[in-house]
Amino acid sequence: MVGLGSQTKPCLRVIAIIACITLVSMFYLLGFGQPMQANPSTLPVFSNEQEKKENSSVPLKEGYLVWSPSCQIPDMDPHHESIRKFLKSAESIxxxxxxxLTYINTPTAAHAENNWTAPYVLKVDPGMVHYYVPNKQRYSCCYADITRAIPNVKDNKMADSTYNINKCVDFEEEVILKPGSEFVLVRCNIHKKDSKVKEIYSNMHATVPAKPQVLAKLAKTQQKNNSQDRNKPSVLFIGLDSISRLNLIRTMPQTVSHLHRNGWIELRGYNKVADNTFPNLMAIITGLSLDQVKKTCWPTRDTELDDCPYIWYEFSKQGYVTAFGEDITKMSTFNYQKTGFINPPxxxxxxxxxxxxxxxxxSKMRDQLNICLGPTSTTEHLLRYATDIASTFRHSLYFALLWINNLSHNNHNTPAAMDFRFMQFFNELAEIGTLNNTFVIFLSDHGMRFGRIRETFIGWLEERLPFIYVWIxxxxxxQHPEIEKNLVTNRDRLTSPYDIHMTLRDILRQNRESVENTKDLSSINGSAGCPKCTSLFGEVPYDRSCGDAGINPHWCTCNQYQTLSTTGDTVQSVAKFVLSEIQSQLLKTVNRTQILKKCSDLRLNRLVNVRGRVHDQSEHKEYVVMIETLPGGALFEATVxxxxxxNTFQMLGIVSRINAYWSQSICINDPVLKMYCYCVSS
Incomplete structure (x- = not known):
């Protein structure tokens, strides 16, 4: 009996150990204590040798967009259960x-033969007259040229916000537009028996006339060695504001399917570098960070933006025709809380x-934005203009950037209404030959930055991961199979807007010698805003960190986090620290006395949620916290x-406002303070 008893206790210990292991295993299998990620398996530990190795052949881990020792970006379900209640069908536009009733007859064939004197013709569509003119009543139409106002020498700050309307010239069935006519306003009226006139139709049309400076540029280009120009591609950007990669998949599946079927390259690890459109777009077209832009060419909010080093200036010097267009003037990239351009850029x-x-x-409004301008959707105006630019200069070199805000800035569901139209647009680009000689970049600046979906973890990821597709x-x-190979490799690497800038610089650097040497095309890397950034023509490093790509920790999606309790002393201290940082932003302003009179004192209502970084270093920990303040119910998010x-805290980047403030901050104009101020008058 003694022998049996001495064996029983070890057996009990073994059983107890097995039971503990089983409980712990079940705990993790059920997801408790795990970082929120697409793949529930535990994170592997990289050896020192693996961390130092940059291996382009490393297979991508399933469930991730990017996987390396320095960066793990989860690939989430576009219809994740946590956001399904926010996904709705979009009403047709x-x-x-x-x-x-009217349209422009474009001399496309003549332009293709370099016959730039062929005119544009404004016509009335006879098949539409009976819809607008009841009972065959007498009607008349006129058109007026719209021109940009000439800057006032004494006060040129309004140059980018004013226009002139010339005299409205009557026409009947059609009229040949003057050579300089670029934008025309059309009005049609019916004449009643009592001599009263009633407007039945108004619309606007844009053309791409042969301007003197453009003709001079084209003539100069033709005098050069044409074989050299044949080795240069044109560049076309089509931008859709505030659409994440996941939201594009959700709302525009036909477009996404079309792009994949036809060989477009998606950069799945494309991460924004700053908060809103302006700094993310400036990273692409200047290579500068927001702070560098302010030091270089935009010292004050009232300073015009003409003198920034836009890359389209450099394309212009190489003989490229340049174009830029954007909708929604009140919130456009270079004009929201800014002066804009004194001269056309x-x-x-x-x-x-x-x-x-x-x-x-x-106009028709949807989500407080003009979704229709006249009988045509705002998006359609931009797409037609893009097609006209591409068609007119399809045998010449051009650099064009078109940016669309109305469709997606205020509602993540609305893009679905234009899915078929965008698929049709990309088909049109193929039909008119644009894809034969043009690099096309279809992209967004960031995902949705505010709203209920943004309050979720999926929304946090989506804000930071906009979509981008590239056509070669x-x-x-x-001619350059290595470049295509590198771009395909870079599809699953961490990339940023600065890399797009470096790629544009590679296109600029092409010449008769370098086009035969791929290494020459990507030999110079780094921009002022991101010294370690690289052209996408070369292979992006496998083990790349957010710091390497010019991405601030607050915007970085490479790190793994796990949800923490909101009741601990430490996280409550973090929440109070974030509130103090918001208050200090208001106090730092030059006119802080006026600001304090206008803005209410904020107080912490609650700590909404907090996540802690997994595998933190022993010297410090990192948290992503969301707090709600009163008055106003503002939601702020920060990385601390x-x-x-x-036991001190440091803010990593800015404090984000993730719900709309609309009129809450109407008492101030500063674009940064608007996020934080709750006006006393509110």
Whole structure:
């Protein structure tokens, strides 16, 4: 019996150990204590040798967009259960019961033969007349040229926000537009028996006329060695504001399917570098960070933006025709809380057209934005302009950037209404030959930055991971197979807007010698805003960190986090620290006395949620916290580092406002303080 008893106790210990292991295993299998990620398996530990190794052949881990020792970006379900309640079908965009009464006959064939004197013709569509003119009543139409106002020498700050309307010239069935006509406003009226006149139709049309400076540029280009220019591609950017990669998949599946079927390359690890459109777009077109832009060319909010080192200036010097267009003038990239441009920044500049259309035409609003301008959707105006630019200069070199805000800035569901139209647009680019000689970049600046979906972890990821697709002409792929190979490799690497800038610089550097040497095309890397960034023509390093890509820790999606309790002393201290940082932002302003009179004192209502970084270093910990303040119910989110030794905190980047403030901050104009101020008058 003694022997049996001595064996029983060890057996009990073994059973107890097995039971504990089983409980712990079940705990993790059920997901408790795990970092929130797409793949529930535990994170592997990299050896020192693996961390130092940059291996382009390393297979991507299933469930991740990017996987390396320095960066693990989860690949989430676009219809994740945590956001399904926010996903709704989009109402169709119907701007008119009928089609447009007038249209422009474009001399496309003549332009293709370099016959730039061929005119544009404005026509009335006879098949639409009976829809607009009841009972065969007498009607008349006239058109007026819209031009950009000439800057006032004494006060030129309004140069980018004013336009002129010339005299409205009567026409009947059609009229040949003057050579300089770029934007025209059309009005049609019916004449009643009592001599009263009633407007039945108004619309605007944009053309791409042969401007003198453009003709001079084209003539100079033709005098050069044409074989050299044949080795240069044109560049076309089509931007959709505030659409994440996941939201594009959700709302525009036909477009996404079309792009994948036809050989477009998606950069799945494309991470934004700053908060909103302006700094993310400036990273692409100048290579500068926001702080560098302020030091270099935009010292104050009232300073015009003409003198920044836009890359389209360099393309222009190489003989490229340049164009820039954007909708929604009140919130456009270079004009929201800014002066804009004193002189047109590009050869073709759409802003006067949009300014006039918003004021002179009937508009339809959706989500507080003009989704229709006249009988045509705002998006359609931009897409037609892009097609006209691409068609007009399809045998010349051009650099064009078109940016669309109305469709997606305020509602993540609305893009679904234009899914088929965008698929059709990309088909049109193929049909008119654009894809034969043009690098096309279809992208966004960031995901949705506010709203209920943004309050979720999926929303946190989506804000930081916009979509981007790149088209490379087939002849270019054949001449440079290594470049295509690198781009395909870079699809699953961490990339940023600065890499796009470096790629544009590689296109600029092409010449007769370098086009035969791929290494020459990507030999110079790094921009002022990101010294370690690289052209996408070369292979992006496998083990790349957010710091290497110019991405601030607050915007970085490479790190793994796990949800923590909101009741601990440490996390409550972090929440109070974030509130104090918001208050200090208001106190740092030059006119802080006025600000304090206008803005209410904020107080912490609650710590909404907090996540802690997994595998933190022993010297510090990092947290992502969301707090709600009163008055106003503002939701703020911040990334905070806690130093263990002295228990102090450091803000990593800005404090984000993730719900809309609309009129809450109407009492101030500063674009940063607007996020934090709750006006006393509110």
């Amino acid at each position: 119907v701007c008119s019961k009928f089609g447009p 590009t050869d073709y500049y759409l802003r006067p057209f949009i300014l006039a259309a918003e004021k002179e035409l009937q 002409p087939l002849w270019y792929r054949q 580092r806690q130093f263990i030794k002295n």
